[in-house]
Every structure is written in C-alpha cells, then in structure tokens.
Amino acid sequence: MSNTENIVYLNGKYLPVEEATISVMDRGFLFGDGIYEVIPVFGGKLLRADEHLQRLQNSLNRIGLANPYDNDAWLEMFSHLLEKNAGHDRAIYLQISRGAYVKRDLGTQKNADVPESQLTPPTIFSMVLQVTPPDIEVVSAGISAITVDDFRWNACDIKSTSLVANVMLKQQASDAGVEDAILIKNGQVTEGTASNMFLVKDGILVTPPTGKRLLPGITRDLVIEIAKNNIILVEEREIQQSELVTADEIWMTSSTREVAPVIKLNGEAVGSGVAGEMWKRMMDLYQQYKQQLRNGG
Ligand SMILES: Cc1ncc(COP(=O)(O)O)c(C=O)c1O
Incomplete structure (x- = not known):
C-alpha cells in the first residue's frame, strides 16, 4: 500500500x-x-x-x-x-x-x-x-493446489458479493497447507476460488466454457485472445477432473493474479513440476500487452 x-x-x-x-x-x-x-x-x-x-x-x-x-x-x-x-x-x-x-x-x-x-x-x-506488479521470479515458482468439491450455486456467472462459499473453499486449501483450490463439479473443472482455469495438453490450451458454473473472467477472455493472435490453439470445452493428472501445464487466471502456473496438485507434480514453456510464452505476451496499454497503445 x-x-x-x-x-x-x-x-x-x-x-x-x-x-x-x-x-x-x-x-x-x-x-x-x-x-x-x-x-x-x-x-x-x-x-x-x-x-x-x-x-x-x-x-x-x-x-x-x-x-x-x-x-x-x-x-x-x-x-x-x-x-x-x-x-x-x-x-x-x-x-x-x-x-x-x-x-x-x-x-x-x-x-x-x-x-x-x-x-x-x-x-x-x-x-x-x-497492486504490486507480479514478480516474474516469484510467480514462476508456481502455486500448489488441491482439488475440492465445488458446492456453490448455479449462478456463478454473477460477480456477487455473496462470497462465503469461495471463502470456505479457499479455507479448505489453506487447511491442506496449499495456496489455492481447483473446483470440481460433477467430475468437471469449473474454476479456482477466485480465478479461471486453463490446462495445456500437447500444445493446446484448454479452458471450460462460460455458463452458470463459472465467472466469465475478463483475463480468461484476454488470454484466449492473445493465444489466438499468436497462433496458439485454444479449445473451450469441459475439462474432466482426470485430465488434470495428465496435463502438461495448469494455469489460474484473474485480474489480480494475471496468469499463474500451478506446479503441484494434490501433492503430485503437474507436468514436469515447474512452470511450463507455454506459460512462459503467455506471461511474456501478457506483459507486452500491459506495456502497450501503459504506453497508450
Ligand atoms: C470466482 C472467480 N472466477 C474467475 C475470476 C477471474 O475473473 P477476472 O479475470 O475478470 O478477474 C475471479 C476474479 O476475481 C473470480 O472471483
């Protein structure tokens, strides 16, 4: 501050x-x-x-x-x-x-x-x-997360101040000694406690479609736009919980977090266990986008 x-x-x-x-x-x-x-x-x-x-x-x-x-x-x-x-x-x-x-x-x-x-x-x-601009060194160290049951209501597209469910889910993560949680509803990934989810598999970026189960993140849309402008393939489709285990990379996106790599999930390494190459590329492109905005572009 x-x-x-x-x-x-x-x-x-x-x-x-x-x-x-x-x-x-x-x-x-x-x-x-x-x-x-x-x-x-x-x-x-x-x-x-x-x-x-x-x-x-x-x-x-x-x-x-x-x-x-x-x-x-x-x-x-x-x-x-x-x-x-x-x-x-x-x-x-x-x-x-x-x-x-x-x-x-x-x-x-x-x-x-x-x-x-x-x-x-x-x-x-x-x-x-x-806001403290994300320190690339710190962000690239990555996040540890757990998967938790997404017991929230079917109106998560509303950016509501009724956030007690998100508070409880975040608490579950901290009780487990990790930073955040990936929310699972009916076997499918919805979002993070305060972020949207992406995974990378075989060079393709995948994120769940918008709807009532998740907030349509502005950062999510920006990441999709940046990816498409840079010939990175994007699929907006449901992600099964089982895909998290075989993902090459997992990211969380939000206005304050920007694009953060999850490197450990439920105690197991995600991909190679360090921030991935695709994340590095996206982080770079995202920072360039911000710089253009600062410069009035
Ligand atoms: C539940 C939830 N999902 C997703 C997001 C990401 O939205 P945005 O990228 O617009 O910050 C947030 C942001 O706070 C959130 O609280």
Missing part, C-alpha cells in the same frame, strides 16, 4: 476510508445482496474497461438491480478516484448493493408498489487497490 491517504467513493462523495460508513441495515451487509467488479489499471489506463462494465451490467441484470450510472459516469468517477489515489499499478474495486431497507426482509422493491421517489437508493462504493 502507498503511504498516501486512501480516498474512497461512497454514494457520490469522495472521502477518507475511515469516514466512509454505511448503515448496518445495508442489504450488502445483511444478505450479501450486491455485486462487484475489479478493474486493473496500468499506468493510469483501465484494462478492458468496456468488458468489465458490460459484466457489471450483466450481474446487475441477473439480480434485478438498475445500473445507477451510465458508462461515462462510471469512467468519470474512476478517473477522479485514480487522481486522488496516486500509484503505478492499481486496480479499481467497485461494489453496488441494494441499499439499506427499513426492515430486514428478503423481498425487494423490484415489483413492489413503491413510488419512485421512495425507492431505496443502492449503496455505491468504490476504492483504489494498490
């Missing part, structure tokens, strides 16, 4: 984080009734802002909550927030909850007969996360 003051955005105001408070009746707090986004920022430029804002819209549509701002208003707010929180590589975190109703009641105002002037406004929060 930088030493400068942390200024956050809350419901139209820019405030020091200590002064940004919300009601205990907020449905985000009571029910996890909200959605969020994390948008990486390199050299002041947002990575794939349109795609993140589209996913935000999709999440809002899925939970039946109106988007409080249009894209220009979001971008303007992000730009003010970035100005107020200096840094090199950063990320914008934003969260919208359904707001603080008077009573604790699961029902929403969506189809209720509430005059527009009396509708509860959503709670809109955003902050800048200071």
Whole structure:
C-alpha cells in the first residue's frame, strides 16, 4: 500500500476510508445482496474497461438491480478516484448493493408498489487497490493446489458479493497447507476460488466454457485472445477432473493474479513440476500487452 491517504467513493462523495460508513441495515451487509467488479489499471489506463462494465451490467441484470450510472459516469468517477489515489499499478474495486431497507426482509422493491421517489437508493462504493506488479521470479515458482468439491450455486456467472462459499473453499486449501483450490463439479473443472482455469495438453490450451458454473473472467477472455493472435490453439470445452493428472501445464487466471502456473496438485507434480514453456510464452505476451496499454497503445 502507498503511504498516501486512501480516498474512497461512497454514494457520490469522495472521502477518507475511515469516514466512509454505511448503515448496518445495508442489504450488502445483511444478505450479501450486491455485486462487484475489479478493474486493473496500468499506468493510469483501465484494462478492458468496456468488458468489465458490460459484466457489471450483466450481474446487475441477473439480480434485478438498475445500473445507477451510465458508462461515462462510471469512467468519470474512476478517473477522479485514480487522481486522488496516486500509484503505478492499481486496480479499481467497485461494489453496488441494494441499499439499506427499513426492515430486514428478503423481498425487494423490484415489483413492489413503491413510488419512485421512495425507492431505496443502492449503496455505491468504490476504492483504489494498490497492486504490486507480479514478480516474474516469484510467480514462476508456481502455486500448489488441491482439488475440492465445488458446492456453490448455479449462478456463478454473477460477480456477487455473496462470497462465503469461495471463502470456505479457499479455507479448505489453506487447511491442506496449499495456496489455492481447483473446483470440481460433477467430475468437471469449473474454476479456482477466485480465478479461471486453463490446462495445456500437447500444445493446446484448454479452458471450460462460460455458463452458470463459472465467472466469465475478463483475463480468461484476454488470454484466449492473445493465444489466438499468436497462433496458439485454444479449445473451450469441459475439462474432466482426470485430465488434470495428465496435463502438461495448469494455469489460474484473474485480474489480480494475471496468469499463474500451478506446479503441484494434490501433492503430485503437474507436468514436469515447474512452470511450463507455454506459460512462459503467455506471461511474456501478457506483459507486452500491459506495456502497450501503459504506453497508450
Ligand atoms: C470466482 C472467480 N472466477 C474467475 C475470476 C477471474 O475473473 P477476472 O479475470 O475478470 O478477474 C475471479 C476474479 O476475481 C473470480 O472471483
């Protein structure tokens, strides 16, 4: 974290984080009734802002909550927030909850007969996360993971703040003494606790298709795009759990993690047990992409 003051955005105001408070009746707090986004920022430029804002819209549509701002208003707010929180590589975190109703009641105002002037406004929060650029040496050391049963709901395409299941799954990994977990539903790989999954087999990059079982990761799409632009074959298809054992490489992708190699799974080496050649190539291409963004490309 930088030493400068942390200024956050809350419901139209820019405030020091200590002064940004919300009601205990907020449905985000009571029910996890909200959605969020994390948008990486390199050299002041947002990575794939349109795609993140589209996913935000999709999440809002899925939970039946109106988007409080249009894209220009979001971008303007992000730009003010970035100005107020200096840094090199950063990320914008934003969260919208359904707001603080008077009573604790699961029902929403969506189809209720509430005059527009009396509708509860959503709670809109955003902050800048200071991100340490991944140290290639450290990242290439790789991650140890276990496979765990993906017991989550059939709505994982929503970037919901209801993350207790992900917290529990991550806890299972840490209880087992490893960094992360690969989630398995009905014998198939879905995603990581906070990332999408790729495997490499015989030079082909494979990742599960999007749908309700996983979050459509923006990094996932970018990795697929970079691969296709560089004549790397990509297959979007189901991955059977058994394929993890014979994979040459396994990667986890996310906005904050970027592309991370899994080198040990359930105590066994993945492929040759070190970060693979395809990962090195992708990491290189990904860093080039970021550099172009920083340079205004
Ligand atoms: C459950 C889950 N899947 C996938 C991802 C990766 O998404 P993105 O690449 O947009 O960061 C995340 C990111 O936090 C996540 O929480």
